[in-house]
Amino acid sequence: MTSAWGSRPVNLAITDVRLTPILVADPPLLNTQGVHQPYTPRLIVEVVTADGVTGLGETYGDTKYLELARPFAAELIGHQVTNVNALFAIADEVAVDQSRVSGQVDVGGLRGVQTADKLRLSVVSAFEVACLDALGKALGLPVHALLGGKVRDAVEYSAYLFYKWAGHPEGVPAEKDDWGAALDPAGVVEQARKFKERYGFTSFKLKGGVFPPDEEIAAVRALAEAFPGHPLRLDPNGAWSVATSLKVAKELADVLEYLEDPALGTPAMAEVAAGLKGAARSASDKGGGGRRAGVPLATNMCVTTFAEIREAFTKDAVQVVLSDHHYWGGLRNTQQLAAICRTFGVGVSMHSNTHLGISLAAMTQVASTVPDLHHACDSHYPWQSEDVLTERLVFDGGKVTVSDAPGLGVELDRDRLALLHRRWLDDDGTLRDRDDAAAMRVADPQWRTPSVPRW
Ligand SMILES: O=C([O-])C(=O)C[C@H](O)[C@@H](O)C(=O)[O-]
Ligand SMILES: [Mg+2]
Numbered sequence: 001m002t003s004a005w006g007s008r009p010v011n012l013a014i015t016d017v018r019l020t021p022i023l024v025a026d027p028p029l030l031n032t033q034g035v036h037q038p039y040t041p042r043l044i045v046e047v048v049t050a051d052g053v054t055g056l057g058e059t060y061g062d063t064k065y066l067e068l069a070r071p072f073a074a075e076l077i078g079h080q081v082t083n084v085n086a087l088f089a090i091a092d093e094v095a096v097d098q099s100r101v102s103g104q105v106d107v108g109g110l111r112g113v114q115t116a117d118k119l120r121l122s123v124v125s126a127f128e129v130a131c132l133d134a135l136g137k138a139l140g141l142p143v144h145a146l147l148g149g150k151v152r153d154a155v156e157y158s159a160y161l162f163y164k165w166a167g168h169p170e171g172v173p174a175e176k177d178d179w180g181a182a183l184d185p186a187g188v189v190e191q192a193r194k195f196k197e198r199y200g201f202t203s204f205k206l207k208g209g210v211f212p213p214d215e216e217i218a219a220v221r222a223l224a225e226a227f228p229g230h231p232l233r234l235d236p237n238g239a240w241s242v243a244t245s246l247k248v249a250k251e252l253a254d255v256l257e258y259l260e261d262p263a264l265g266t267p268a269m270a271e272v273a274a275g276l277k278g279a280a281r282s283a284s285d286k287g288g289g290g291r292r293a294g295v296p297l298a299t300n301m302c303v304t305t306f307a308e309i310r311e312a313f314t315k316d317a318v319q320v321v322l323s324d325h326h327y328w329g330g331l332r333n334t335q336q337l338a339a340i341c342r343t344f345g346v347g348v349s350m351h352s353n354t355h356l357g358i359s360l361a362a363m364t365q366v367a368s369t370v371p372d373l374h375h376a377c378d379s380h381y382p383w384q385s386e387d388v389l390t391e392r393l394v395f396d397g398g399k400v401t402v403s404d405a406p407g408l409g410v411e412l413d414r415d416r417l418a419l420l421h422r423r424w425l426d427d428d429g430t431l432r433d434r435d436d437a438a439a440m441r442v443a444d445p446q447w448r449t450p451s452v453p454r455w
Helices: 063-076 084-093 116-139 185-199 213-226 242-251 266-285 306-314 331-343 357-367 414-426 436-443
Strands: 014-025 039-049 054-060 154-156 159-162 204-207 232-235 256-260 297-299 320-323 347-350 399-401
Touching (some): 014 063, 014 414, 054 063, 054 357, 063 084, 084 116, 154 357, 159 185, 185 204, 204 213, 213 232, 242 266, 266 297, 331 357
Parallel strands (some): 159 204, 297 320, 320 347
Antiparallel strands (some): 014 039, 039 054
């Protein structure tokens, strides 16, 4: 193989892998589990080739991911960055501490089932992205070209609205943010306005499961009035019973683009979906022409692994899958997921946790290659005032332009990386694992992770 700059053969063997855990400032965003901690852990992965090309990747930084990333990284020395398939075989050999996956759901309970394979894939994804970035840079090609080529020049994202406090509790070291509080319908609408002004978003997703459903219905109604015709979503992270889910879906049927994980798990989601279909059928039998055929259900909780697809699709439990390249195992697995969804007539979009620009660049590259992407993707990026890049990615009209520069098209700012790593080193361990319930207990010592269904 030769490089883009001449006929000199390129050496794509991995000679070094750098893992840098960091803590990134995070505002006090509320969800059904609690509240975000003032700093959240992320892991930055650098894969260096014999020619000195460095590829970048990013994933979750909690201890259980780091524990896997370290032995995995050691195995990669000498492998070619072209051999992305090998990453999965190498990962299969890395032992997972069973105590890390003994529960049914991950810490925080927001990302669905936690299995050893899913943990491995969450680590592999960062290395896959780093290898593709390095390969793209070596060849002078953008990552989307390595994935078969882009089918769009810009990727649309939605504003990710959260109920939030004005600041983290008194006395807790934290960075300040300028978003203010959002704890009622007016506050949510105000936050949405800021998102629109600052980034041009036209779709809005509200993280629910925080207040009793009637309050969240009122917030979505207020959004619909303030932004008529704009796609709206509500996501209580499985906090509701089937009956509550049906009630909310019916009340918001005329304004919701989709309802995300109203109830927990495929059987409950299937019941909700069936109930909504039945209601839509009887409305149309009674001449309720013009009513939608039930609100579609979306998930990033009951379909988060390939193993969960069969049951969910057979039961018609979900109509949109929100992929996340971190836990699906990378960009190529995301494409495979999209192909399966297409085959079954299920829509696809993207889920997001707290992430930085490397991940946003990776999401944008893969999203640009997925033909049937009919919903704006989620991204937490606007909530992150800090990054490890020399230049932040920009949302224009709610979209990120797909970079045609080699690799992901982003550059690491080593000073920023060192600063955020220093914060991780200085932490006594309390913030190295995300724990939204613990953060909530700082304000409310009686707080316990609510049992589900909460309402
Ligand atoms: O279901 C979702 O969209 C998420 O879980 C996204 C994030 O984890 C969000 O809920 C959060 O960080 O609080
Ligand atoms: Mg969700």
